[in-house]
Amino acid sequence: MIAAVRTGQSRVLVVHGEPGVGKSALLAYAERAATGVQGLRAVGVESEVELAFATLHQLCAPLLDRLGDLPAPQRDALETVFGTRAGPPPERFLVGLAVLSLLSAASEKSPLLCVVDDAQWMDRASAQVLGFVARRLLAESVALVFGTRQRPRDLLGLPELEVTGLSDADAYALLDSVTHALLDRHVRERFVSEAQGNPLALLELPRGLTVTQMAGGFGLLHDETLPGRIEQSFLARIEGLPEETRLLLLIAAAEPTGDPALVWGAAERLGIVPATALASGTDGLAEFDARVVFRHPLVRSAVYGAARPKDRRAVHLALAEVTDPQADPDRRAWHLASAVTMPDEIVATELERSAERARARGGLATAAAFLQRSVALTADAGRRAERALGGADAALWAGDLDAARELADIADRDAQAEFQRVRAHLVRSHVTFASGFNNEAPPMLLAAARRLEPFDPGLARETYLVAWGSASFGAANRDSLVAISRAMRDLPVPAGAPSTLDLVIRGYALLITDGRAAALPTLREALAALTDLPLRDVLKWGWAACGLTGLLWEDRIMPEVPARAVEEVRAAGALSELPIYLHAWGIPVVLTGDFATAEAIVAQADAATAATGVPMTQHTRLLLTAMRGRQSEAVPLIAATTEEASASGQLNGVASAQRAAALLYNGLADHERAFSAAQANFQSANVLSSQWALPELVEAAARVGDVAAALAALDELTDAAEPCDTDWAQGILTRCRALLSDDDTADALYREAIERLGRTLLRPELARAHLLYGEWLRRSGRRVEARTHLRTAYEAFTSIGMEAFAERARRELLATGETVRKRRNETAVSEELTAQERQIALLVRDGLSNPEVGARLFISPRTVEWHLRKIFVKLGISSRRQLPDALPRGESDAAPG
Template sequence: MGRAPECATLDQLITAVRSGESRVLVVHGAPGVGKSALLDYLEDAGAGLRTMRAVGVESEMELPFATLHQLCVPLLDRLPVLPAPQRAAVETVFGMRTGNPPQLFLVGLAVLSLLSDASESGPVLCLVDDAQWMDQASAQVLGFVARRLLAESVALVFGARVRTQHLLGLPELEVAGLHKADALALLESTTHARLDPPIRDRIVAEAKGNPLALLELPRERTVTQLAGGYGLLQTDTLPTRIEHSFLDRIAVLPRQSQLLLLVAAAEPIGDPALVWGAAEKLGVTPGTALDDETDQLVSFDVRVTFRHPLVRSAVYRNAEDADRRAVHLALAEVTDARTDPDRRAWHLASAAAGPDETVAAELERSAGRAQARGGMAAAAAFLQRSVALTIDPVRRAERAVAAADASVRAGDPAAARRYVDIADLDADSELLRARTQLVRGRIAQAAGFNNEAPPILLAAAQRLESFDMDLARETYLLAWGAAAWGAADAENLVTISETIRELPPPQGNPRPIDLVLEACALLVTEGLDTAITTLRQAMDALVDLPVPDVLGWGWAACGLSPAVWSEQIMIETYSRAAEVVRAAGILTELPIYLASLGAATSLIGDFTAAAGIVAESEGLAAATGIPLAPYTTLILTAMQGKEDEAAAIIAATIEQASADGQLTGVTTAHWAAAVLYNGLARYEEALSAARASTRIAQLVVSVWVLPELIEAAVRVGDDTAAHEALDHLVAAAEAGDTDWSHGILARCRALLADEAADDLYRESIERLQHTLMRPELARAHLLYGEWLRRQSRRVDARRELRTAYDMFVTIGMAAFAERARRELLASGEKIRKRTVETTENDLTPQERQIALLVGEGLSNPEVGARLFLSPRTVEWHLRKIFTKLSITSRRQLRDALPHAE
């Protein structure tokens, strides 16, 4: 990132070597600045070249020729071609023979000869990393070789922290810190918590663009530690040796200077006015605190920055507790309570020597403000600190419940468990214990769909009825969602649904949650026929569901949208919900919405967009440590016809989901397998997978798999199984009563019809043309074409099969495209096999996502908010996108990108 000039230099080096020239380069810079990454880039750019790599090892610096031995071992088979003195020199220094130590000149000449001989059969790339730790003998020999490479196709590249004596005078590439824009992009790409701009800017300034420092900073921090900078100082991950070197310098400073450093370390923004204001309250003045030694550690300019990013933490962590409290109190006194109440509250909390109800209450108010502006991680941090300062057990329990809830929503389930345990110990009322149980259910749910969450949430809902019916109804819906979309215990789902139906009817006009609850219960206890009217009303309400409701129970309700057979509602519901949750920063639930949105996007045939959603989901799962079931990947790879990749994911998912009792995972995996094998025309396997999927009474997938079962059963001649499946499909599709449901139903009926087949296929195509379901429409054309060919209507068959083939290729459904191509050949059509189009013009999934959003008119900050990227990162990606698409402006994106209809 941000290394375009350096990479260009390395590319030129590789080009020169490929053309028969020699090149030498010393890549040098500070530790962590990215030298090894550039050497890795060079190795990748030199694909096809014979590459040898060595690394200087500090512990081997006293071993002569240690680094040279690493580099030359692959060339030792060429020793016989060397002149005898050279061969003897190499064999002696590498311990292959005994003898007197040879002259280094002779060893260098031998290595030069070996490289020259190796280059006769192709260019050679030699990479030596951590060259500052080469033993002296190796450094002398390689320095000698580097200065004598002339006409050989050899590149010799060193990566070093400093230019050692033996490498002086060689061509060099200095690697400095990243520019601010790229440093910000790198920091924010690894930090999923929202950082206040001043905090972020200070981190970047102190890191001086060093990529390793920027990458390591958030690595061991939780999202609550990072939020707002409030927890950046509470860490135990500093490299001890470097920290001690700074502490030794600090220890000899005057007391006034040490206090000034501590004030600067404790003030997270780096505001000089605040730092000097607090210092003055402690009796510290510039005249008494600043000298040359202080200036070497901290700089006072527009922003207060430490000379090295580790100085700040070293100062803070090793200060006396009393000094830290005094400094924070001084900072609180100079922080404006009106313009920055939250940071003032944090300083007051850090200044507290023990429990303090006034400060705890202020922290609680700060949490409310943070949550209101979408800073869930900051809210969790405030609440956690508030708990620590609360002495009254009842208030502590209430704040602990709130801290646990905010923590799990912010993606820190480990912290949530700690605080819910505190709440359990101190809770003295049934209401508080019920709220604690609700949070435990949320924590269990955050760990992935499982059998643990539904009964916990059900019990919490029942306990809440006596105190807060609105919260109880919301909790019932969460319990229903946990049981419906995850757990394999059908009894749980039935019990929850029956309990919901026994609830007293809501007063006044039904709210969205009332409609959703009723629809959920009816769907399970009475079936789709009875529930469909209420379901449609509920789905209409979900499209414009208020943000608090989306955040509270939206995930449980949105999964119902496919049941009404409306792809438009399905896409709109998932898209808006994901946008709301993303904006709120609730990282534990966002992957659920993204998985649903990715699956829906795959179903309408926009595979590149679906791949982008998968990439975002995987990044979130990695950041939060919450397991992510690969449902979108299952469906996407199956529809693409990638047999090896899909089969491996399907098998792994079935094994894992079965062990965890995850109904959705098992059903979805078998459904994906049925799609895959129908595309590959392996109908026995498709039928087996479809049957396995329908054995589990999952609310949506077990219906969607019926068309796969019918198609496979007809192809293998099992009409009984096909008719049984059709009977089940008729009830669901007719209740749905949409073009999608009727189009699929007509297509399946046509498979089992005789004289009416022609009309049914035409009806299917006509219906599906009015939907977004391009893959289903293409399959209707394929089945119609196959039927026409068997009826000996070859001209008509070729028309339908060509349409199907073209659609499959455009969408990216390789297996179905090949099935259509074979049918065309059988009908007498001569057709050239086409490669399935990627429709992404070599864009990566993330680049494709950014391009689509910018093409829709979103600004860089808006795109960044959607994808957890900084605006600078978006701009960096856009430059690459413009180059790949050969365009120059944002306005050209819409025309440059292929779109799904």
């Protein structure tokens, strides 16, 4: 591992095994062996497991002078979580990207070895960030090594090494080195068998036994587990120490930083004289020097666990008294909390303040833990309910749904006011919604919104919109959506000019209760207001408004709204919101036929989804793959998406897969399958996307001869498109009408469709209009005219990369008697590049720097450079300046933001 890092590669290793098996010894060996390599070290401490970013701060502290080299959002994120600046809490994914960049920058000077021992005691925020970093190291000359008893969930899946103990021969050698009595062969075998190769056990089990006990093997007659036996050995040694020494060890065990000044200060408050306490030593259990270090983590836990509760409380109180309230207020508050058993408002208030500081640093799980303890120390029921609500909110945003539900239940039980009970219900509703799209969340959110109205009308309206979104995108039945829409329609009209939220709510409500024509004026006002939506609203409910442009058939605005949201969300570091906005942006980009940019967006969405763990149906990839018409790629993707979305109750994902299938099979001229998929799509699609199934259904039904189904679909499409006087809406509607018209009117309708779609950005739809018109002309015996439109369609499909439709147009051209050779998509990115290389090449081609590319794809700048070297070789170029020539833009190619 160290050799690889010296050659410019990165390595990650999780070293795990039982206590005492030698993990720390191996990590210490690695540090000694890594000559010429920079070293960073951190140790997880059980008592700090609730302090956000504590382990990360230990590890990164030597590099903080390099923060100025990071991009501003990343620098701000680290400064905020480390408490050196005030600001909004950054998302942990942005913090992870910042740490990745920091380690990458530090490794440019010399290779870097980062060691985290006792990783099972890392705080959750640090574990999440370091797990994020570990999965993205590639070409940074960084080794990241964890030593742990159990693998934390955030480190699962990383390369690992299980330490299983010594061989029998080595075990005998080690045992002989620490025993002075001549042991019977059977007793030696018993010792080695009991120790199971654990070096610490071999060192500790013989300790304290008399020669007789050892020689006869009587000292081994215990039934505890091996770690318990080792700890019992430590306990026996602890009990043999003077009381003052034991108390000094307890202070050291309760003070996680190993700071002698704090230990001596607390000892003085408890009347302990260090010289006296250490006069006879500590029997090798701990060293008191520049740092206080225990021989093994089991010693710390044994000392702390064996102490009397009153002694532990006294030690924590003394440590709180000597901890600087300005420099380290949170650790002081935690010591105070451990020093009391009865309700204590002063300590509860300190914990509440610590929770606010943790929240400001982005340590939401830590904030929830502080508030949970604060709740336990609060006597007043009203205050207890308020603190429980704060903790429930923090736990919800931290993703700890069980803790959120438990704290909400406490708040509901202790609430002294209706508003507190309503907020508790709101948290439970969001917990249900966060558990996945389901039938339970919409009615719960609706009830919460209604109860909120008298207390917080703004929050109530946001909740109504979230309820509507959960009902329209999830598995809720239509009755639930209608009930929510009626409630939104009946909301009182606010004084003054309506806000964007008011307009979206009113428009969506009218769409369901009164129909599209009645909703259109309000929806148009809402869309105009959406172009300047504040970031807070983007994060709170903006996702629910993403469907407005599609409802209004506004092709020119459709990419603009989510593209701006992507930039705002990314700049704010709200990366968990990023996948949904990237997909909202990717869909209209695909519809314009700009496949290269769409593919870059898909790559960014995949990277964001992998980084954040936020599950998302791959809507953009589905549409892109179906439009390309590569059956071998599209069919497995459609099947997998259908299975996954069905299992999780995400009907929107099922509908997206069905729509992709209908589009794919229409392109392949397999209209029977297209008809089946389009019918299923229209029946299952939500109100925001049902209209997209209709053009596919009309075409497929017309081609299979099911006129009744085609006319029924056309009626639905007319209701959806006719009120919207845009070229997109009218062009699609006219094209579909032409499919079902007689010869006297079809010609004029096809020409009108081509004219209208020619004024949109939707190159694929225009090409399809030419194709259908050309097919109709050929069947009408007008071959010369047919060739013109079929040739136009074929060239457009080929340049876009719509292979199935291009082949369909080519076959039609052949049927007219024209000779046509298959052409390769001229704007296609080189097939030599991998998917990630292709995205990096496109982003660099469009002028992004290595740090900017890394931020979008969640990799380090050095990894970007590593990929670029491979890209240059594959494309036969030598610099990034040559990329525009090697990867020319398509007609509508635009830089993916």
